[in-house]
Amino acid sequence: MSVESDRPLRDPVPARRPAAGGRRPGPGAGGRAGAAARRKRRGEFGTAALFASPAVIGLTLFTLFPIAMSLVISFFDWPGFGERSVVGFANYADLLAGDHFHRVVLNTLLFTVLYLPLNIVVSLGLAVWIATMGRGRQTLRVLFFIPVITPIVANVLVWRMIYQPNGAIDGLFGVFGATAPNFLGDENWAMLALVAMSVWQGFGYNMLIFSAAIDNIPATLNEAAGLDGAGPWARFRHITVPMISPAMFFASTMTLITTFQVFAQPYLLTGGGPGVATETLVLFIYRQGFSSYALGAASAAGWILFILIFLVTAVQFAVQRKWVNYDV
Amino acid sequence: MKRTVGRRAAAAALGLCLVAGCGADSSVGGSTDDSGRTVLTWMMWSGGTAERDSWQAAADAVTKAHPDIRVKLETTSFDDYFTKIGTRMAAESSPCIVSTQSLRVAALKDGMRPLDDLIAAQGADTGEFDTAALEGLQVDGAQYGLPYDSGPMVMLYNKERFAEAGVAEPREGWTIADFEVAADRLSTDGVHGFSAFPGDLAMFSMIRTRAGAQPVRENGELGLTAPAVERGIDWYTGLVHEQRSAPPLAGNDSTFPVNQFIAGNTAMVVDGPWDILHVSSESDFDLGMAPLPAGPDGTRTLSAGSGFGIAKSCPVPEKAFAAIKVLTGEKVLTTLAAEGRAYPARPATQQAWLDNAPAGAAEALGTAAETAESMRTTPEWPQISTDLVQYGIPVFNGATPAEAFLAQVQSENSGG
Numbered sequence A: 001m002s003v004e005s006d007r008p009l010r011d012p013v014p015a016r017r018p019a020a021g022g023r024r025p026g027p028g029a030g031g032r033a034g035a036a037a038r039r040k041r042r043g044e045f046g047t048a049a050l051f052a053s054p055a056v057i058g059l060t061l062f063t064l065f066p067i068a069m070s071l072v073i074s075f076f077d078w079p080g081f082g083e084r085s086v087v088g089f090a091n092y093a094d095l096l097a098g099d100h101f102h103r104v105v106l107n108t109l110l111f112t113v114l115y116l117p118l119n120i121v122v123s124l125g126l127a128v129w130i131a132t133m134g135r136g137r138q139t140l141r142v143l144f145f146i147p148v149i150t151p152i153v154a155n156v157l158v159w160r161m162i163y164q165p166n167g168a169i170d171g172l173f174g175v176f177g178a179t180a181p182n183f184l185g186d187e188n189w190a191m192l193a194l195v196a197m198s199v200w201q202g203f204g205y206n207m208l209i210f211s212a213a214i215d216n217i218p219a220t221l222n223e224a225a226g227l228d229g230a231g232p233w234a235r236f237r238h239i240t241v242p243m244i245s246p247a248m249f250f251a252s253t254m255t256l257i258t259t260f261q262v263f264a265q266p267y268l269l270t271g272g273g274p275g276v277a278t279e280t281l282v283l284f285i286y287r288q289g290f291s292s293y294a295l296g297a298a299s300a301a302g303w304i305l306f307i308l309i310f311l312v313t314a315v316q317f318a319v320q321r322k323w324v325n326y327d328v
Numbered sequence B: 001m002k003r004t005v006g007r008r009a010a011a012a013a014l015g016l017c018l019v020a021g022c023g024a025d026s027s028v029g030g031s032t033d034d035s036g037r038t039v040l041t042w043m044m045w046s047g048g049t050a051e052r053d054s055w056q057a058a059a060d061a062v063t064k065a066h067p068d069i070r071v072k073l074e075t076t077s078f079d080d081y082f083t084k085i086g087t088r089m090a091a092e093s094s095p096c097i098v099s100t101q102s103l104r105v106a107a108l109k110d111g112m113r114p115l116d117d118l119i120a121a122q123g124a125d126t127g128e129f130d131t132a133a134l135e136g137l138q139v140d141g142a143q144y145g146l147p148y149d150s151g152p153m154v155m156l157y158n159k160e161r162f163a164e165a166g167v168a169e170p171r172e173g174w175t176i177a178d179f180e181v182a183a184d185r186l187s188t189d190g191v192h193g194f195s196a197f198p199g200d201l202a203m204f205s206m207i208r209t210r211a212g213a214q215p216v217r218e219n220g221e222l223g224l225t226a227p228a229v230e231r232g233i234d235w236y237t238g239l240v241h242e243q244r245s246a247p248p249l250a251g252n253d254s255t256f257p258v259n260q261f262i263a264g265n266t267a268m269v270v271d272g273p274w275d276i277l278h279v280s281s282e283s284d285f286d287l288g289m290a291p292l293p294a295g296p297d298g299t300r301t302l303s304a305g306s307g308f309g310i311a312k313s314c315p316v317p318e319k320a321f322a323a324i325k326v327l328t329g330e331k332v333l334t335t336l337a338a339e340g341r342a343y344p345a346r347p348a349t350q351q352a353w354l355d356n357a358p359a360g361a362a363e364a365l366g367t368a369a370e371t372a373e374s375m376r377t378t379p380e381w382p383q384i385s386t387d388l389v390q391y392g393i394p395v396f397n398g399a400t401p402a403e404a405f406l407a408q409v410q411s412e413n414s415g416g
Helices: A028-074 A090-097 A099-131 A137-149 A154-163 A170-174 A192-215 A221-229 A232-243 A245-260 A266-271 A281-290 A295-324 B004-019 B049-065 B079-091 B102-111 B116-121 B131-136 B158-164 B174-184 B201-210 B226-242 B257-264 B273-281 B317-327 B330-338 B347-354 B361-371 B379-397 B402-410
Strands: B038-045 B071-075 B095-099 B147-151 B155-158 B267-272 B287-290 B299-305 B306-310 B371-373
Touching: A090 A281, A090 A295, A099 A137, A099 A192, A099 A245, A099 A281, A099 A295, A137 A192, A154 A170, A154 A192, A154 A266, A154 B226, A192 A232, A192 A245, A192 A266, A221 A232, A232 A245, A232 A281, A245 A295, A266 A281, A281 A295, A281 B079, B038 B049, B038 B079, B038 B317, B049 B071, B049 B317, B049 B330, B071 B079, B071 B317, B071 B361, B079 B095, B079 B102, B095 B102, B095 B317, B102 B131, B102 B306, B102 B379, B116 B317, B131 B147, B131 B299, B131 B371, B147 B317, B147 B330, B155 B361, B158 B287, B174 B267, B201 B226, B201 B267, B201 B299, B201 B347, B201 B379, B226 B379, B226 B402, B257 B267, B257 B273, B267 B273, B273 B287, B287 B330, B299 B361, B306 B317, B317 B330, B347 B361, B361 B371, B379 B402
Parallel strands: B038 B071, B038 B095, B299 B371
Antiparallel strands: B095 B306, B147 B306, B155 B267, B155 B287
């Protein structure tokens, strides 16, 4: 490192300082200068507003307005066609009292409980394994990332052929004279099948995040620990995990949010069935809105989902102080 | 200063216009273009460029017949179509000309206008249409659309499999007992005699001929728990889990029964004419066709078709109806039939489709059309058809009793 670089960097945009001598603007020439400055600021504000307006208009029309509108709709009996009427909290009460909705929430929680740890374990395990490799690291990362960028429809087609009777797994069982379960047609297996496909589809994203975080751990730390006699497990537990804990927090939070919003996999692979075995909250909301055209109930369910995600994320943020290490 | 404020206001207005869309709202139809023609928006499903070109040619035929009308075609995939049209109707921004399947017309009718007054005023001869196709677009006795295609359900079968198994091919007058024997004898070595699936039209067509009941009563009420429907579902699902003459089901893939048939894994499937040319070209065996097997009151089948209606919000329904008359007219339907796009709803134009169809199609479809009744639906049918698949699969696989399944779908969709 050169001596030059040890000097504090100059602020490329000098901060505004009071005029030399600390002269305060007075009613005379100073007042005129202040008015000019105010006009200039107003001009700058106008220019800034003009530049910001596409984003602000877009945000207002396509994000804020729909959010506000969905809250309003949730208090209405709002059919696709015909009369709309205010029903207060009736949509929320009906949902919370309904067995179907309870089951849908439980399915979403079950999917989350199964998917999140599996996703983190698989992606972290592979990231750690890849980090130990010399050649072929990038190739493996690309390979493992392919399912993430492959259209879900294509993935589902392949997995359907794997799962269905006479499919790939059944064929494998057949070699041993056995018959595989009907993974997508059996209520006891459908959710597990859905989780397995989703983990395969989604782990590549978190694996890349963990790989980047692991690559950023200074090699000297592991070398020093190795010299002190720490084995691979001790190094993983006491160096790798604390060093990548911010990345783990980010990955687990984002994955949890998307897990609560899971839709495409059950919609395409099982249609929520068999029965309601794989019907998730967002699939329920979609059907309420676009099959039954019960927009009030769909909006209310959307807000319940928002509250659920908000609460769980808040808990994650509260707990992260105990295990996420930002001191490195 | 005023000029600056004015410029800012204009810029803001322009920005809003860009986002929200300004000027004449052509999305609801009824606007006028530069040439002074009335622009009617028409939304239709389409599976690709070639299909879109066919519909565009139909739209152009309207302008040729009525130079004061231009039909602006909007297409979307079939899977998305009913979600989009429902949403646009709810937002009162529906296109003027609405395409609909007969099974969905009850669900969309509150966003559409009855056509009876226009039929009378413009002298449309509805007697030239296939009766079941025309009735399919009626709700509570009012006509909500004119049909362009007709779909009596028939039995498709794999002639080679029948020959290999030494089973007599189905022919007119064959019975449910004949069907069961054939399905059983064709089920050997991991392949099955029949493709069963809880898809509404194919399943209820077989139940109609076997048990004599439709899922919706004549008075329009949902009747899934009627004893005849329960008996029919019991029998139909038993083909999978009891007689094992149809493969077990997995997932909600509605193409499963036809794909199994095309792949040679099953020897028979119930299907409509809209699929026959596709099945014929995709399969590498001789395709046979027969009417559905006869039940206690003879051969019966159900029919569903599609057609065009007018949105309630359309400001120029007279012009929209004039356009629909052309779209469902003899000339356009003959072209669509010759291209294989539709088995047309006008019997006079069906020969153009039959010319390209496999042998036996004319006889099978002729008998089917004579014995077909339009499948009745309720406004909740889109959700019901989804529920039938979702809750039906465990019934087919023998995990849930049929009565509980029907009671659940009935109670969740009894309307009100």
